[in-house]
Amino acid sequence: MRLTVSHTTTYQFSPPKRGVVQSHRLTPARTAGQAARSWSVSVPGATQGAAFRDGAGDWIDTVSLAGPVSELSVEVTGVVETSDTSGVLRDHRETVPPMAYLRETRATHVDHDLAVLSRDAVAELPEDDALGRAHALSEAVAARIAYRSGSTLWGTSAAEALAQGEGVCQDQAHALIAVAIAAGLPARYVAGYLYSANGDLAADEATHAWAEIWIDRLGWVGFDPANGCCPDDRYIRLGSGHDAVGAAPIRSVSEGAGDEHLDVSVSILPDTAQSQSQQ
Incomplete structure (x- = not known):
């Protein structure tokens, strides 16, 4: 599948x-399941800083704007060709060892209830069936944390979402990471985009999140509790981290106090130009 992406994030500051x-993790990962055919990330008026590939294999760009800055826009456009690899992350070069992702963060801290959820989900599965255990953990999270847009905040932890019984894809990904770690499986947070053929995804849903769990002999495998599946050709992977903060597509540091307003517009559509050229 070839998908066109248009993603604009606008910040307004007063005063x-x-x-x-800013640092941007906004360039699609290089994997066997996806390849950017064209891609542009621009911030009008900004000065380009360092650009590098980090240990997790993600491409990082940095930019800066000298004040006064009353408005800032990050504009992403491009075309990505995707294929279905059954969730398995192939041909992705990185140097961070999988065992580094057994570390908890505040968002993925394993409390008593998460530990019980993890234990119960894999109780009847042998320890050497890591893939089966990972699927069971994802299903358990989906069953216990219902997806409901706007039901949680950016800083909600996996434990808080589980206690509440509902959340968004960020919360479900955090909870899956937590229960996987409790089961001894390295897991990490992935940020990206999701295409819906129905065209019914809001901006906060088209920018999507899921988890990857390390499976011996397979490598990293993606699981999306929000949609009850492993990522396929509808998904575009941007980058990963221990949690949503570490994997954030945009991270900002600013000088000065005041109010900040954020507006996000995202469109993920089939590449009509490619379709017309094949007719």
Whole structure:
């Protein structure tokens, strides 16, 4: 599948900031399941800083804007060709060892209830069936945390979402990471995009999140509790981290106090130009 992406994030500051520095994890990962055919990330008026590939294999760009900054827009456009690899992350070069992803964060801290959920989900599965255990953990999270848009906040933890019984894809991904770690399986958070053929996804759903769990002899395998599946050709993978903070597509540091307003617009559509050329 070839997908076109248009993603604009606009920040408005009142009063204006004295300066803003951002790091962007907004370039599609290089994997066997996807390849960017064209891609552009621009911030009008910004100065380009360092650009590098980090240990997790993600491409990082940095930009800065000198003040006064009353408005800032990050504009992403491009075309990505995707294929279904049954959730298995292939041909992705990285240097961070999988065991590094057994570390909890505040968002993925394993409390008593998460530990019980993890234990019960895999109780009848042998320890050497890591893939079966991972599927069972994802199903358990989906059953215990119902997807409901707007039901949680950015800083909600996996434990809080489980206690509440509902959340968004970020919460479900955090909870899956937590129960996987409790079961001794390295797991990490993935940020990206999701295409819906129905065209019914809001901006906060088209920018999507899921988890990857390390399976010996297979490598990293993606699981999306929000949709009850492993990522397929509808998904575009941007980057990963221990949690949503570490994997955030945009991270900002600004100078100056005041109010900040954020507006996000995302469109994920089939590449009509490619379709017309094949007719």
